[in-house]
Amino acid sequence: MALRNSFIDVSSYNPDTKEFFQAAKNQGALGAVVKLTEGSEDGSAYVNPRAAAQIRNALAVGLKVSCYHFARYTSIADAQNEARFFVKIAKQFGMYDDTLMIDDAEVHSVTDYQSTSLAFLQEVEALGYKNTGIYSMKSFFTGGILNSHGFGSREIWVAGYGVTSLGIDNATAWQTTDHGIMGIDTSLDFDGAFTTGATAGTVPQINVPAPQPVQHVGHPATGTYIVQPGDTLSGIAEKYGTTYQNLAAINSIGDPNHINVGQVLKVTGQPTSExxxxxxxxDTLSGIAIKFGTTVSDLVSRNHITNPNVIYVGQKLYLAGRGQSNAYTVKSGDTLSNIANIFHTTWQALAQKNGIANPNVIYVGQTIQI
Incomplete structure (x- = not known):
């Protein structure tokens, strides 16, 4: 993994101008992965309205362009339908047959997600696009939902924030942050597939079959979360081991940068202990390092800090190990006064520090800064 080229991924939430992509290139991006589609032609039939301009302008400034599909399949037949939709739109946009085509698999909606995801990629390949890969969260690969070695030589692109190692030995790309270059999703390319070489070839001529009739079934959200002051969708996603794109999708959120205090969000999984x-x-970074028996370099690496002399009050830093240091995750039966007693403070202090308007109302899974 000597190569560590940076690339971005974009969707309808991001700009589509040549100036935007030139600025991203100036900040170090060598590639762009553009969202084309979501779901299937007989389902959501979503096509990114900015995709054509994003592809055109990313290419215009010299970025390597790849494409991704946000998966919602609930069966192998459904996955094949989605692959056909993805390919159909890619062909309409004139994408050459050596374009890297990524399955964004982060909605665990079928028991055997491995086989279903593989069926999607195999269908894309059968329809003329041989260069494929899969994207998902680190927790999906380490938690047994997906087996990275089960995808053969295909690209393995993993989202893992706030960690110094993915623990996935065949990962070929690592999405390290959702606020990197140009303030958006930024990844590291380890083998050059996302960032090197010019896309060439021809548009596949294989006819795309019509969608198969399928029943759309899947796992519903496992719970809800009520948005608190200071919350962001990406922060909530980190807590539940998912991504902000997934939360936006299952909650029909058009703009992931705008959520409202008190809004009830559907979530999947359980809050993670971090x-x-x-x-x-x-605070200084060196002082925090001494306090927790670590080093400044570890904190810088783990939190992707560019300037170790600049940290901010309220900034969330990831530390080595598990268990929270100056934060508490609300559990069933907790009250603010009980939490205050545990940490030898007052409920008034906790309410003020956490922007809690009604001290009688806290929620399971809520993070309380101590």
């Missing part, structure tokens, strides 16, 4: 520290007034 070792974090919220920066306090007067």
């Amino acid at each position: 070792n974090t520290y919220f920066v306090q007034a007067g």
Whole structure:
């Protein structure tokens, strides 16, 4: 993994101008993965309205362009339908047959997600696009939902934020942050597939079959979360081991940068236990490192900090190990006064620090800064 080229991924939430992609290139991006589609032609039939301009302008400034499809399949037949839709739109946009085509598999909607995802990629390949890969969260690969070695030589693109290692030995790309270059999703390319070489070839001529009749069934959300002051969709996604794109999709959120305090979101999975520290007034990175028996370099690497002299009050830092240091995750039966007693403080102090208007109302899964 000597290569560590940066690339971005974009969807309808992001700009489509030549100036945007030139600025991204100036900040170090060598490639762009553009969302084309979501779901199937007989289902959501979603096509990114900015895809054509994003592809055109990314190519115009010299970026390597790949494409991705946001998967919603609930069976192998459904996955094949979605693959056909993806290919159909790629051909309409004139994408050559050596374009890297990515399955964005982050909605665990079928028991055997491995076989279903593989069926999607195989159908894309059968229809003329031989260069394929899969994208998903680190937790899907390490938690047994997906087996990275079960995809053969295909690209393995993994989202893993706040960690120094993916723990996935055949990962070929690592999405390290959702606020990197140009403030958006940014990844590292380890083998050059996303960032090197000019896309060439011809548009596949294989006819795309009509969708098969399928029943759309899947796992519903496993719970809900009520948005708190200071929450972001990406922060909530981190808590539940998913991505903001998935939360936006299952909650029909058009703009992931706009959620409202008190909004009830459908979520999947359970809150993760993480070792974090919220920066306090007067903190320095070196002081935090000493306090928790770590090093400045580890904190910088783990949190993708560009300037170790610049941290902010309230900033969430990931630490090595597990268990929270100056934060508490609300459990069933908790009250603010009980939490205050545990940490030898007052409920008034906790309410003020966390922007809690009604101290009698806290929620399971809510993070309380101590």
